[in-house]
Amino acid sequence: MNLPAAGRAAEELLAEIARMKAHDLPVRGGQVTAYVYDTGRAEVHDAAIRAYVEMLEVNCLDPTAFPSVVEMEKQVVGAVADLLGGGHGVFTSGGTESIMLAVKAARDLAGRPDPVVVLPVTAHPAFHKAAHYLGVEVRAVPVDLETYKVTARAVREAIDERTVLVVASAPSYPQGVIDPVEEVAAVAAAAGVPCHVDACVGGWLLPWLRAAGAHVPPFDLSVPGVTSISCDLHKFGYAPKGASVVLFADPAARRGAYFASAAWPGYTVINATVQSSRSAGPLGGAWATLQALGREGYEALGRATLEAARRLREGVAAIPGLRVLGEPESSLVAFTGSDVDVFVLADEARSRGWFLQPQLSYAGIPANLHVTVTGVTLAGVDAMLKVIAESAEAARGRGPVRLPDGLVELIAGMDLDALDDATFAELAASVGVDLRPEAGGAGMATVNTVLDALPAAAREAVLVRFLSVLYS
Incomplete structure (x- = not known):
């Protein structure tokens, strides 16, 4: 970018942005089945944007200077705590930061040399990232290749005197299944180790699916042995990006996530998150989204999401050569192919205007395509299934990718x-x-x-x- 000699008009800048976005995937309408979450309700989106802009220049660095941050964050964190079994929370920029704070708190409170976090191979890479940054070793354990869930026995066998944290997912992102949280947390508690539940995807989804009639096993802070949980509001809370909450059962654990420094002659530094200066825009957007939808709105979205996920699973299973992996208990659906190259299928779907997220094979789990079903999906699920069927047939005709020898x-x-x-x-x-x-x-x-x-x-x-x- 070349800095212009003179300032440019806002209309010109917006036109330039529109040009740059010309090749972006659409963020509304449901044809992009990852990365974006859409209620299909324009008025909710509009309320979030207006609140986001209103709080844009407020700095979360010093809550004593901007008490609106404290009031708004307590309301947002309180809503999450009410839904997920209580606890004491921090509003963060996303699931990765929430997970990083959970790992930091566990590491610091344990105070053990060469700390280890035990997690399933299906746990989100954010744990690997946190471990990399924080000097913690990751010990990954396999999952059952029929259910794609970790077993309490595998976790128990991986725990030793160096373990500072055990992880379970509700659900795990790759196949949308919920690990046996009660069993894993009991194993962790018996060993005297904290247990974090990664509910970044499911924290603000599973309770509403349960209200809609789905069977959702216990997974939150009400489960004995669960000591912390992460929940993204920019996923199924439908807030603008940059909104997550991490809850700790014990306020001492939340304090372990904080950072303070007085070893310099400048202003007082105390941070609840990894970031120091940060806009309160995402907090305002999250607060407004929760308020604009309310319990009734989320219950309605839960019913629509549950129905769309059911129709998608059944529809994919009926397409020759495709099968759903496991029995998804959320609205994340992954499917693979027998005589269809799923990577070619994804390219075919992309050429038809739909994005299906490819997932590579790993730890015995085959390559597959991932679909995140959101509140807007129900209106377009038949169109999506039609595209998947057409793309599968086209991929079968093209055959798998042939790489040059060597x-x-x-x-x-x-x-x-x-x-x-x-x-x-x-x-x-x-x-x-x-x-x-x-x-x-x-x-x-x-x-x-x-x-x-x-x-x-x-x-x-x-x-x-x-x-x-x-x-x-």
Whole structure:
């Protein structure tokens, strides 16, 4: 970006933004089945935007300077606590930050050398990120390959004197199933170890599905042994991005998440989150969304979501060559193919205007496509199933991606650090991958096939280079 010599008019800037967004996936309407959450209610979205802008310039850094932050956060955190069994909470920027604070609090309160967090292989990578930043070792345990849930026995066997935290998911993102929280928490409690429930997806969804008639097992702070839980409001709370809550059963644990520093001659530093200065815009947007929908609104969205998820599961199961993985207890649905390359299917769906999220194979779980069902999905579930069926048939006709002989071995053995970004982009182009943002995901079946054939460490190295090229 070149800084203009003179300021530009707002209308001109908005037109420029519209141009830049021309190749973005749509954030409304339900055709993008990941990353965005849509109520289908324009008035709720409008209320959130107006509140977000109203709080945009308020700084959460010093709540004594801006008491509105305290009042608003106590209301938002209180609503989450009321729904999830009580506790003492912090409003954060998202699930990753909520999880990072939970890991920090557990690490600091335990005070053990070489701390370890025990979690299922299906636990969100945010735990790996938190562990990486905080100097904690991750000990991943397998899940049952029929149910995709972790077992209490596997968790028990992984706990030792170095363990500072045990994790369960409600639900796990990949297949939308709920780990046996009661059993896992009991095992953790017996070992004297805290248990965190990652309900970033399910925290503000599962209670409303339960109210709509779904069977939802206990998973929150009311479960003995559960000591903390994370819940994203920018997912099924439908708030603007940057809104999550982490709850602790014990206020001492919440204090363990805080950071204070007096070792300098400047202003007093005390932070409840990883960030210091942060806009109160997301807090205002979350508060307004909760107020605009209310209990009745969320109950109605829960009923619509439950029905849409049921119809999607049944509809996918009826398409030849496709099967749903596990028995999803939430509104996250993953499916794989027998005679259909799911990565090619995703490309076909993308060409028809629909985004289905590819998931790579790992730990015995096959490559699959993921769909997040939201409040707006019910209105378009038949259209989605039609696209999935058409895309599956087209993918079957195209056949699976055929990689050049030796390509995977070449990449696996390559010193990627020895390549500059331009050379890496040329390598991608040689196998038909266009890394330009405006390419609209062209050739992603090839990318995903290559990644799927690589071990995790090599996948990560390639992904880092992809990101570097995109921003070069």
